[in-house]
Amino acid sequence: MKRSFMLVFLMVLIVAATGFAATPKDTLVIGANTGIFITMDPAVAYEVFPNKIVAALYAQLVKLEAIEGVIVPVPDIAESWEISEDGLTYTFNIRKGVKFSNGDPLTAEDVLFSLKRPIVLESVSAWFLVDIFGINKDNVDEKIKMIDDYTVSITLNAPYAENITLGILSNMFTGIVNKDVVLEHEVDGDLGGAWLTDHSAGAGPYVLVQWERNNVILLEANPNYYGNQPPLKRIMVRDIPEASNQRLLLERGDIDVAWDLTPQLLEEAKRNPDIVEVKVPGHSNEYLAMNATWGPLANPKVREAVRYSINYEEIVEDIMLNNALLVQGFINKGYFGYVEENPFYQDIEKAKALLAEAGYPDGFEVELLTSNTDTRKAEAEKIQADLALAGIKANIVIMQSSQMYAKYRAQGHQMIIAGWGNDYPDPDNLAMAHASYRAKQLAWRNAWFDDYAATLCEWGQVEPNPDKREQIYKDLTEYWFHNGPFAMLYQTVEFWGIRKEVKNFEEAAFGYGMLFDFTKVSK
Structure with missing residues (x-):
């Protein structure tokens, strides 16, 4: 393994020294800032990019596709499952014939150990199981059980909709580790945590060969992978902190993918005919929120x-340089329940008429709070100018993020x-955050105490029929559009610069943040 690593590394160095674009055809070389990498342990890894590398090392109970x-949950190590009549217990049938990278068979015993491990370790990634499913160190043995060598059951505290349960179980903490190998390296009850920090013991499509911090991460294809062998035999991540x-290096051909380009650098790189831009919908949104109990905003x-x-198009085009999607609902594009409608556009006369109907024909003065990033400051100035056209004077207040969110969580803001x-x-x-004050998240922070919206959120959480459930979220979105305390500005996008010889990267990256499938990439 080490000889293979050195061979590939020397090849990259030779390419860099000679200056011709020829990274190995069976190797994907990524340039990225790897300072965010802390561990390769699937029970502990939490940050987005590291999680995608860890996901290449481990098969999971279920995965996203x-x-x-x-984006929907699909079988992985669990090839099928049954749900009890009361909707509380999921029984997973483990795929037979699966081997770990070292050739050991994968059984329900490994699955049981892997599912319990993040809870026993009290990993931050286990909050899904603890806070949502009600599974903790005290009840884990009764909630997660091995039925036989190829069957495991999980019992929840409420009959959540199947897509919720499986979506949560597709998180990286369900990466299945080789119990015997991990326990061989256990130290002081850490369940192999120290060893798994920079080693792998999984059944995913790749194996961790070496991780030299602040230098390089190398993965090689797992010859025992149960699925089709990936087109790329190696994935190399080179630590290149500066975008x-x-x-x-991307333009020179020394790397195949630039992971951390700014929008401006990507625009510049695209002038090179060998560089291609890839964009996919992201998993976050940007919004203007209003305290629904403050002064005029209570109306x-x-x-x-x-x-x-607000002129939403200008925010997307001029501030975000089109690196955003105009999505005005709270459900992201790419999700079940997404509503394509964007009902709002800049109509100053309509805005003035609404203000007059509400008793504010001359507008009003309001504090507009945000954080000190360049993007947020630009958004604040743009919205300030837009509101002024309707007669609303917005006074911008810039804070450090920690101070801003402390004030926000205490409902101390206006806008x-x-x-x-x-x-x-x-x-x-998304619904619980944006529409249910009972969840004590965004709707609560904005003092939008709307029982109709909160009840729809709870119905959607447990409705087993997908068609009825989809209608609940459509009804909720329509109500939220016109009654809620938000003006949704945009959905983020994820973007990369890649060499034109890299194939299927967009397909592999669709859903990035939640998933990235390296087995789809080729050259």
């Missing part, structure tokens, strides 16, 4: 006037520009 533009250096007509004052990132690809994650 983009099917016809919608400008990533662009330079729904005033909030509607604010929504009609705020902020964002939200998703934890699992189901409308429940």
Whole structure:
């Protein structure tokens, strides 16, 4: 393994020294800032990019797949499952004949050990199981059980919709580790955690060969992988912290993918005919929120006037340089329940009429709070100018993020520009945040105490019929559009610069943030 690593590494160095574009055809070389990498342990890994590398090393109970533009859970190690009549217990049938990378058979005993491990370790990634499913160290043995060598059951505290349950179980903490190998390396009850920090013991499509921090990460194809062998035999991640250096090496051909380009650097790199831009929908949104109990904003007509004052297209085009999607609902594009409608556009006369109907014909003065990033400051200035056209004077207040969110969580704001990132690809994650004050998240922070919206959220959480469930979220979105405390500005996008010889990268990256499938990439 080490000889193979050195061979590939020397090849890359030779390419860099000679200056011709010829990374190995069976190797994908990624340039990225790897400072965010902390561990390769699937029970502990939490950050987005590291999780995608870890996901290449481990098969999971279930995984996510983009099917016809919608991200859905599909079988992985669990080839099928049954749900009890009360909707509380999921019985997973483990795929037979699967081997770990070292050739050991994978059985339900490994699955049981792997599912319990993040809970026993009290890993931050296990919050899904603890906070949502009600599984903790005290009840884990009764909630997660091995039925036989190829069957495992999980019992929840409520009959959540199937897409919610499976979406949560597709997170990286369900990566299946080789129990025997991990326990061979256990130290002081860490369940092999120290060893798994920079080793792998999985059944995924790749194996971790070497990780030299602040230098290089190398994966090689797992010869025992149960699925089709990936087209790329190696994935190399080179530590290149500076985005400008990533662009330079991409254009020279020393790397195949630049992971961290800014929009401006990507635009510059695209002038090179050998460079291709890849963009996919992201899993977060940017919004203007209004405190629904403060002064004029307590009136729904005033909030509607604010929504009609904003020029959303100019924010997407001029501030985000089109690196965003105009999505005005709270459910992201690419999710079950996504509503394509964008009902709001800048109509100053309509905004003024709504303000007059609400009793504010001369407008009003309001504090507009946001954080100190360049993007947020630009958004605040743009919205300030737009609101002024309707007669609303917005006074911008810039704070450090920590101070801003402390004030926001205490409902101490009037208006705020902020964002939200998703934890699992189901409308429940977004509806509870944006529409249910009972969840004590964004709707609560904005003091929108709407029982109709909160009840729809709860119905959607447990409705077993997908068609009825989809209708619930459509009804909720339509109601939220015109009654809620938000003006949704955009959905983020993820983007990369790649060499034109890299194939199927967009397909592999669709859903990035939730998934990235390296087995789809080729050269």
